[in-house]
Amino acid sequence: MQVEITILTVRGSATMRRSLRVSAGRLRFGRGTDNEVPLADIRVPLAAAVMSQRIGGLSIEQSGELPLRVNGGSAHSANVGPGDEIDIGPYRIVLSEPAEGLDAALSVELVRPMGDALDRILRHSRIGLEHTHLSRRRASWALFLAILVLCLAAPIVAYLAGQRVTAPTAVPAAGGASVVFRGSWNPGQLSNAHRYFAHQCSTCHRAPFRAVEDAACLTCHSGVGAHIPAGATGLAAIGAKLAGERCADCHVEHRGLRSLVIGEGTLCLTCHRALAQTAPAAAIRDVGGFPKGHPQFRASVVADAAGPRLARVEIGPKPVPADHPGLVFSHQAHLRPDGFPVLHIKPLACAQCHAPNGRGFLPITFKGQCQSCHRLRFAIGLPWKEVPHGDDRAVAGALEGFYAALVVKHGIPVAAAAPQIERRLPHSRPAAPLPSSARDWVAQQTRSALAVVFKSKEGCFYCHLPDPKLGAFRVAPVQLSTRFLPMALFDHVAHRAIACEDCHAARQSRSSADLLIPGKERCTACHGAENAAFKAQSTCISCHIFHLPRLGPMRQTAAPRIRQRKGGS
Amino acid sequence: MSLGDRADAAAGSVTRADRHESFLVYARFRFLKIAMAAMAAAVLLYAADKPDGGRFGGTWAGWTLGIVAALLIVWLTWFGYRKRSYRKPEANLVAWLSAHVYLGLALLVIATLHTGFYFGWNIHTLAYVLMCLVIASGAFGVFCYVRYPRRMTENRRELTLRQMLGRIASFDEELHKAALGVADQPAAVIRDAIEKTVVGGSLRQQLLGHYPGCATAVALTYFGRADIAASVAQAAEIRKIRMLLEEKALLLARARRDISFKAMLEVWLYIHVPLTFALLAALLAHIVAVLYLW
Numbered sequence: 051m052q053v054e055i056t057i058l059t060v061r062g063s064a065t066m067r068r069s070l071r072v073s074a075g076r077l078r079f080g081r082g083t084d085n086e087v088p089l090a091d092i093r094v095p096l097a098a099a100v101m102s103q104r105i106g107g108l109s110i111e112q113s114g115e116l117p118l119r120v121n122g123g124s125a126h127s128a129n130v131g132p133g134d135e136i137d138i139g140p141y142r143i144v145l146s147e148p149a150e151g152l153d154a155a156l157s158v159e160l161v162r163p164m165g166d167a168l169d170r171i172l173r174h175s176r177i178g179l180e181h182t183h184l185s186r187r188r189a190s191w192a193l194f195l196a197i198l199v200l201c202l203a204a205p206i207v208a209y210l211a212g213q214r215v216t217a218p219t220a221v222p223a224a225g226g227a228s229v230v231f232r233g234s235w236n237p238g239q240l241s242n243a244h245r246y247f248a249h250q251c252s253t254c255h256r257a258p259f260r261a262v263e264d265a266a267c268l269t270c271h272s273g274v275g276a277h278i279p280a281g282a283t284g285l286a287a288i289g290a291k292l293a294g295e296r297c298a299d300c301h302v303e304h305r306g307l308r309s310l311v312i313g314e315g316t317l318c319l320t321c322h323r324a325l326a327q328t329a330p331a332a333a334i335r336d337v338g339g340f341p342k343g344h345p346q347f348r349a350s351v352v353a354d355a356a357g358p359r360l361a362r363v364e365i366g367p368k369p370v371p372a373d374h375p376g377l378v379f380s381h382q383a384h385l386r387p388d389g390f391p392v393l394h395i396k397p398l399a400c401a402q403c404h405a406p407n408g409r410g411f412l413p414i415t416f417k418g419q420c421q422s423c424h425r426l427r428f429a430i431g432l433p434w435k436e437v438p439h440g441d442d443r444a445v446a447g448a449l450e451g452f453y454a455a456l457v458v459k460h461g462i463p464v465a466a467a468a469p470q471i472e473r474r475l476p477h478s479r480p481a482a483p484l485p486s487s488a489r490d491w492v493a494q495q496t497r498s499a500l501a502v503v504f505k506s507k508e509g510c511f512y513c514h515l516p517d518p519k520l521g522a523f524r525v526a527p528v529q530l531s532t533r534f535l536p537m538a539l540f541d542h543v544a545h546r547a548i549a550c551e552d553c554h555a556a557r558q559s560r561s562s563a564d565l566l567i568p569g570k571e572r573c574t575a576c577h578g579a580e581n582a583a584f585k586a587q588s589t590c591i592s593c594h595i596f597h598l599p600r601l602g603p604m605r606q607t608a609a610p611r612i613r614q615r616k617g618g619s
Numbered sequence: 620m621s622l623g624d625r626a627d628a629a630a631g632s633v634t635r636a637d638r639h640e641s642f643l644v645y646a647r648f649r650f651l652k653i654a655m656a657a658m659a660a661a662v663l664l665y666a667a668d669k670p671d672g673g674r675f676g677g678t679w680a681g682w683t684l685g686i687v688a689a690l691l692i693v694w695l696t697w698f699g700y701r702k703r704s705y706r707k708p709e710a711n712l713v714a715w716l717s718a719h720v721y722l723g724l725a726l727l728v729i730a731t732l733h734t735g736f737y738f739g740w741n742i743h744t745l746a747y748v749l750m751c752l753v754i755a756s757g758a759f760g761v762f763c764y765v766r767y768p769r770r771m772t773e774n775r776r777e778l779t780l781r782q783m784l785g786r787i788a789s790f791d792e793e794l795h796k797a798a799l800g801v802a803d804q805p806a807a808v809i810r811d812a813i814e815k816t817v818v819g820g821s822l823r824q825q826l827l828g829h830y831p832g833c834a835t836a837v838a839l840t841y842f843g844r845a846d847i848a849a850s851v852a853q854a855a856e857i858r859k860i861r862m863l864l865e866e867k868a869l870l871l872a873r874a875r876r877d878i879s880f881k882a883m884l885e886v887w888l889y890i891h892v893p894l895t896f897a898l899l900a901a902l903l904a905h906i907v908a909v910l911y912l913w
Contacts, residue, residue, distance in 0.1 A: 081799055081806070092795050092810045095803045114803060164795070167788030170814070177780070177819035177878055179885045184822060189893035197900035201742040202907055209912075234742050235908040237676075251912055261913040302672050305737075317671040 051103045051153040053077055055087060058159040077101040077154075079138055080114065087143075087158060094139040101154070107131050108145070108154055140164075205231040209251055209258075238304035254303070264605055267297040275599035284331025288321055297605075311591060315339060315580055318590040340588055341574040349567050350536050352376070355529035365569040372563040376528040378513050381556035381566070395423065400550045409541040414530050416440065424513070428499040437503055442510065442524045446500055453495040457488045534567045538593040643765070645717035654721035658728040661687075665732040675735035676743075676909075684733035691726050692750065692902055695719055696895055720761055727754050742908060746901035753894045760887040767880045774876050783874040784818065790867040797860050801853070805841065809860065812838035812867075818874050825882040828875045835871055839864045 052073050059066045078085040082096040089098060095114030102109055111127035112118045119137035120128040130136060132155075136143040140162035148155040164170065176182065208231035229249040240248045247253045254266045268274075278289045300317065301310040321328070322337045335345045346364050353361035355376035363371040389397040403419045405412040412418070416439045426436035428449065435452065437445045503509045504523050506516075514525035551557065554566040577592070578585030597604055661684055668680030676685055698719040702712060730750055738744045775783075791813045798809040815834040819825055830836075842861040 083800075090799055092798050092806055092813070096806075164813075167791040167795075167813075168785050171784050171788055171791070171816075171818065174814075175784075175817050175819040176821075177825075177881075179822065179825060179882055179889060181819065182822040182825065184889050186889055186892045189889070190896035193893050193897035194900045197745075197897050197904065201745065201901060201904035205742075205904075205908065206911065233740075235912060236739070236741050237743050237909070238737050238739055255912040258911050259913060300671070302675075302677070305672065305675065308673070312671045314669075314671045314673075316669065 051075070051077070052151065053086075054149065054152050054155045056155075056157040058157055060159070071152075076103075078113070079141075079143070089138060089141050089158070091140055091160065091164070093164070094141065098138045099136075101130075103153055104129070110136055137161075200231075201234060205235045208232045209235075209255075236304065239306045240303060241305070241310045242307055243310075244303065261296065262298045262303075264297045267301075268605055271297075272603060272605075273599070274604045275597040276601040276604045277596055277598065279601050282332060284329040284333075288329060313580070313589050313591055315590045318594075318596075337590075340579060340590065341570070341577065342579070344570060346570050347535060347538075347567070349534040349565055350531065351534065351565060352529045352531060356527045358527070358529040360531075363565075365565065365567060371565045373531070373534075373565050375530050375562050376515055376526045377530070377562045378511075378515065379562040381559040381564075383560070385557050390423075393423065400554075400556070404550075406542060409539065409543060410532055411542070413532050420513070426503070426509075428503050428509075437499075445503060446496065446523055449499045449503075450492060450496045453492040453499075454488075457492055462488055462491045534565065539595060540593065642713050642716040642720060643761070645713050650714075650718045650721040653718075654725035657722070657725045661725075661729045661732050673735070675737050676733050678735075681733055681735060684729055688726060688730040688733050689902060689906065691722060691729065692898065695723050695726065696899060699892065699895065720757070723754055723757055727751065742901060742904050746898065746905040749894055749898040749901050753891060753898050756887050756891040756894060760891060763883050763887055767883050771877060771880045774873055774880065778873075780874060780877050780881075783870055783877070787816075787818075787867055787870050787874065790863055790870070794860060794863050794867070797856060797863060800856060801860070805857075805860075808838045808841045812864065816867075816871065818871065819878050822882075822886075824875075825878050826886060828872075828879040830875065833871075835864060835868050839868055 052071065055070050055072055057068045057070075059068070072086050074086050077087060077100070078097060079087045079089055079094075079099040079101070080097040081089055081091065081094045085097065093116075095116050098112070098114045098116055099118055100111050100113050102111075107129055108131060109127060109129045110118065110120070112125075116139050117124050117126070118128070119125070120130060121135055128134075128136075130145055132145050132147045134145045136145075140160055142159050142161045144157045144159075146155045146157065208229075232249060232251050235251075236248070239245075254262045256263070256266060277292060278285050282289070300312055302312075303310060319337065319339065322334070324336060325332060325334045326336045337344055346366055348362045348364050349371060350360045351363055351371055351373040352375050353359045355374060363369075365371055384398055384403075387397055389395050403414065405418075416424075421439070426439055427433055428437050429435065438448050500523055504511065510525050514528070517524060517526035520526070545553075553568045553572055556566055559566055574585075576586055577588040580587050580589040582588070664680050664683060665674065668674065668678055670678040670680070675681055698715055701715060727750075730747060734744075734747055738747070778786075794809055794813055798806050801809070811834040813834075817824075817830065817833075820830070824830055839861070842857060842864055
């Protein structure tokens, strides 16, 4: 067959044509140079296709692995004629009407060149992380917005939409999902006492961008005592300063399980370090710390039991502080090592008289502690009868009444037969004649009994003191203290492991005037500074309290209002 | 100047690198000294303030440290914007980078002291953790800056990546010519080696330089077989193809290593920058939360 082959080569915008005539039995296409139509591209098989003549036209057949595409359709073989397009790999063969004397005419064009090798590499390669799926900009915006929404917007919405509970005295409702968002703002765990309403921020934080006000605290803590007595001399300036402080300035919340009460002594020392200069009229001693810098304790002793009037005296050897309770009492006499065998009483222990009660002890009373041993009998013949205790003015009346009742019930006792001859001891007085009337008998018996009861250093005056101003049958007033260090909070329960005698020298005390309260040096044997390593760490509030209930409330406030919002209570 | 460009510049010329002062030693460690002074001041401030109730972010020292840390975060973030400005002289940029690195490290101390060591499951600690991650990723960036430019220089040996790719392309062209005469099967292998060999690619490929099933490697294995040549004439062709493939593979490994180093110089920024924005949002939330619920 005679074929005219036109090879089209595109160079930029120009197309070059090169024609050649081939005479062959069949027309072979392929990469191999032995083909009639060589297709010099690696994508083409060595032998790609064979075109041959048939009756009435041409046919083409695939000879390699590369499928043919005839007029766009895939084909293994096909009859073709002028106008048909055959794709062999990147080449396109277009058949046209052959010229006179030719069997076929076709053009060959590389329509899909491999292109520039470098361009191809660059096109296929993604160099640089910006060509991966990573995107700094996208990730940045996503994280930025996600955190703004979750950590800023959502908690604000949760706060605003939440219940406006301003009275934690009510049992709070369950939190719900918004608790998570509100909790995400929580800068630290609440103190344990406040945790039950921890999910209700508005309980304390009542308005946005405003510090927690005292009113929030006083909803529950309105009874908290003041620190400075009203009208205290010389403390007006400090009182004004304290009045200007918010509760939350000292009681910082969200600090975990540590107490809201500040333990560090520096807070107290801010004022107490130099009160002698800042408030000299108050006559409060300066404190520089503990144990160093703390003055010797001052005890409250009874100066005048009749008042009663107390006096503050410094504990120390000079002068020896003296208590004046108005009683005659010797601890030493009561704490005999062998007890009281005659009375069948074993050695006494401290707790037999000093009954624990809270931090301290129950008050000493005659009935509670004394009467079981010290009976108030007034007649040997009447061992079961005692005069009443506690009201000396009633004693005479009680005795008179007793004898009057006796004479009413039994009459005047008949005297034993009087001896004919009265034998008396030399210088003794003759026996008083028995009264003849009941009245006289009662009066005589009463006088006799009163003489026993109010006998000097016996009877009442075995323990009590006479008071000449009050008269013969009266005793001086008694005032027994239960706390000698009222400014401190000494807890006997906390110290129960320590023997009483380690601190109180009761066995050596022979007088009720002895103050058996130890001084500072006794405390500092075990208690050290707030950062002590080998002693119990002690700070101001280990012994003292700031808010003193006896001084009245710290803050005066209006009754808390319960704010309500729509949808919440 | 982008980081990648800087790395290119640093790796491209040893003499230039020598001539330039590293941001780490800039001005005889001026910013290291400033950062040390800032850290010392923060520690002193922390130690000096002994608030009643213990140290935390809400004391005056805590506020001071917090404000300084917040301003420092904003200023350090500003560097990311500023370094994109080409109008500024480069020396100034080195100074900024030096300050960014050292003051960023100082921030870790200042912000940690600001916390008073109170941590919890809340946005405040989230902001702190994000800040730590940003600083850690930045420190990793510094490590990459110190480690990889030198390795890039050694790997490139006076060739830029584009030159390497150009040479690979010329190998491809030679391979194309050499393969025109071979049988279809080996020709197909070579065609794949030319057309399907990639440099770069996915994050994993770029970072680790692992290209499993690399067409060039496959071709090299194929032409390494002893029985591939059917005749003496073909044996010469095959030898040539094998030689071309070997040279291409060597150059390919270098190019891929270069891309891997470059990726290491960039990848930390893909953590550093998004986390910085996350930190800014968390910082904003932290500040608003503190003021909102005073």
